[in-house]
Amino acid sequence: MTTTAAHPAFTVGHRTVTRVAGPLLVVDGMDGVGYGELVEVETGDGPVREGQVLELDGSTAIVQVFGGTVGIGRRETSVLTRGRAARTGVGTDYFGRVLDGAGRPRDGGPQPVPDDYRHVNGLPLNPITRAHPDQFIETGVSAIDGLITLVRGQKLPIFSGAGLPANSLAARIAAQARVPGDDAEVVVVFAAMGVTRREAEFFRTEFLTGGAAARSVLLLNLADDPTIERLMTPRVALTMAEYLAFEQQRHVLVVMTDMTAYCEALREISAAREEMPGRRGYPGYMYTDLASLYERAGRVRGGTGSLTQLMILTMPDDDITHPIPDLTGYITEGQIVLSRELDRQGIEPPIDVLPSLSRLMNAGIGAGKTRDDHRGLADQLYACYARGREVRRLMSIVGESGLPVEDRRYLAFAAAFERTYLDQGPDRRTLAGTLEVGWQLLSPFPAAELKRVSAEQLARHHHEASATATDD
Amino acid sequence: MTTTDPASRESWSGNRRVATDSGRVVRISGPVVSATGLPHTRLFDVVRVGVEQLLGEVIKIDGDLVVTQVFENTTGLQVGEPVEATGEPLYAELGPGLLGAILDGTQRPLQNLSTDGALYIARGADPPRLDRDLRWDFRPAVDVGDRVGPGDLLGSVPEGRAIEHRILVPTGVSGVVTSVRPEPSTILDPVVDVDGHPVAMLRRWPLRRARPVANRLPLTVPLITGQRVLDLLFPVARGGSAIIPGGFGTGKTVLEQALAKFSTADIVVYVGCGERGNELTEVLEEFPELSDPRTGAPLMERTVLIANTSNMPVAAREASIYSGITIAEYYRDQGYDVAMMADSTSRWGEALREVSSRLEEMPAEDGYPAYLATRLAGFYERAGAVTCLGTPERTGAVTIVGAVSPAGGDFSEPITQNSLRLAGCFWALDTALSRQRHFPAVNWLRSFSQYGLDEWFDREIGSDWSPLRRWASAALQDEGALQEVVSLLGVEALAAEQRITLRIGQALREDLLQQSSFDDLDASCPPQRLLAMLRVIHETGAAMRSAHQRGVAITAITSAAVLTELGRMRRWPPDHVDDSATRLIQRIAEEMSSL
């Protein structure tokens, strides 16, 4: 949001607050105010807070106050209107800066000089102006590059659980992402909502030290900052990102964390408005609200830039059917799911590939893009690992000796897959390296069992190991 | 010219914008805007809201207060702005130019919503729904002096390479043809006069009302989908309806798109309702490159795309379903087989819910309004196979395939449950199957089809179709039961006979039901090929059993190398499937007997 001094010509009237309810104000005398408009709330002492009109009824408005309503009383408070919706400055002068959740500097530095201002809610991209994302991004992480391939312009969330290393995975992807054969730089717009100081420090070090600083912006809404400001944070971030991607033709990666904190703020507003609660108290329009953020990812025709989104959410109780991951999964183009079990075993990164998915993978891989055997190999690894996990479950019931030989081969495969393919530690793997590891893992299987790869690909890449090698 | 009941009359004039009433905005809550000063307004009348004239529709009248849903974003709208009532309901514009079009939920062409290279959808645009300048080559089918009535064929224009767009006498119009103009005409030019009154090609029809037909027909012919699991186990009838419920990532969209590409419909209306923008872009990029499996014309020329993505206004999402079904009925009335895909009907239900909650209506289950079931029924009941009104005698059909996105993947929620009662096919997608990358992830134990289409398949495809279908269905059931035993006791606990059942079940699942949409050769499978594959698997079972009776060890039978040949059936060259099947059956029999 802009913090340019209020121009008297645009500032109209002082209104009376008749009610304060949680993050909401009920204000009278709001004639001439537009729906969704930005207002300023003054309390006499303390900073001016910004708010937004959520409902208009005659001359009464319901206003959500981003700075929270602490200290707002009926008397000394006045509400000023500016005649426009919330905007933010956009431009490259924000690189290297730490901003608060509403886009104001919080690093003590000077006010950035924006190229321009944009409304934070944006407008829907016209489907006919979109270009379908199809450019492979190499992240250096095998599980992602090989099996859950990310492409430029995709929106791909990380479904995490409390305490799982989603932040470091996101930081790693942001640092390593590159498109083979294209050295266009990736710029990072980072939006943190409800994060702890420790997490904030981690991101500041990751993104704003060294060379990365020149191509990163950090928006921080900390856990003890006003919760309602979180509703603004991703919108400001995405507005800046859209400008960079679609007007400046840059490749922008927007990292948003933690969407769970965002959704909780949404629930708070909804509860304060006494709306009919949906599942688990989240409002019925949460799908639409999340879509208005996530759909801002993409590529456009005639442009060379892209806006890729990587958002982190914490699944409450590790429950993937909870409304936050559920609605997210319905909107995003796949998901990367972290597993507590793999994390406990020290596997890094602990990605559970079975529930994970990249819906745009097919568009970004194959001959001419990655390699012709990429799809088949991925399907085969999936199929073998799924079967291996199934056998592992079975084994816990019937014991290993009760398993036929073929089944034991799948069991050994699952373990090896986790140890070598998934657990790569901090090393970066090229795509060729990832594919190579994949084929090696398949070597214990006779060719006839590998139905997902074509005969030619088998002939080229499959080196069947001798039978004895299979008994681990 | 005589007109019957004016309310049911099909309007065919151009843009009329008659303001009958004008009032003022008094309340704004998201898409729900209330106004006063509109005493003559009726429910579902169209209104123009604010100085920007945003399109809206009356959804409730409460004394002086007229409550509307606005199909565009209302940010910036102020109390006191004018509201105009048009006195008309929301219309679809019907006529040549629909095929290949890409429209939003209120039928606005998306090309006209971002002009001058703009990327985003601007607000307040009100372009004509159909191009008024294009000229179509009208070829009359009537002569001066002919007596015509509603639905009679007046003539046609070629629309694209494959479809003849038939221009019919509007409902409510009958009389004698007094003039015919066989010349290139715009949709507003009169092409025929009836009793001296000009009739042009453009028709307007209220979205929320079903179009009339002469007769409803029994559903006896399948819509061939090209998906083996559907055509074999859960076929949908032409004029029937199917729902595809499934959690996220289970394959609803891929399946809807596969049906849009490969099903044997003449016309496809694809409604992207509250889903991803990129999925429509994909259709837009892909369809012009693909050809209609039957006519060879570009696929886009049989397709109408309606795109109201999740970030576009919610109320227009609600309207998009009705725009889609009205366009579908319009082509049905010309005598075509139309398939309408709606992805996802849940987003439509959620739009109803959002508007209802802003109206502070008493919610029923999960916050959905009590009229959810009625609205769903009103939609699904517009599917059907019909005898069309008018001459020459024609039949047409609208088949509806609706995706359902249940919260948490739990099918007990209201949209799934209410749709389940209405649709004839239930194609249940299964998260567990999709995680094993078994696609299409249709759960064969949970899904069903209520259409009796065996007779058609036996007659048209092969007389062993229905016995083999029953066999496959039972074999899958048996395998499922045995799998449960295996998961408790291990495979060794099974008798040899049961292990053969298990292996055959596996072949049915992996080599028949699985079908990747990304495999160019296998993305669609004609029923003849499906039958051939099924015969091979059936004969394989017999060969395995006879090997077992001869005393061959069961592990040698179930792991015989020749069984991997079953996985190659999907790559058979298309022209010789029967030969390929015969050869493979022979080979399997030989190898089993040499074990």
Ligand SMILES: Nc1ncnc2c1ncn2[C@@H]1O[C@H](COP(=O)(O)OP(=O)(O)O)[C@@H](O)[C@H]1O
């Ligand atoms: N028939 C199919 N063949 C191959 N892959 C499929 C098929 N159906 C689904 N998939 C895979 O599953 C992913 C999700 O499918 P999608 O239709 O987008 O799911 P939904 O619409 O149910 O959320 C696809 O991106 C694709 O990878």
Ligand SMILES: [Mg+2]
């Ligand atoms: Mg989908």
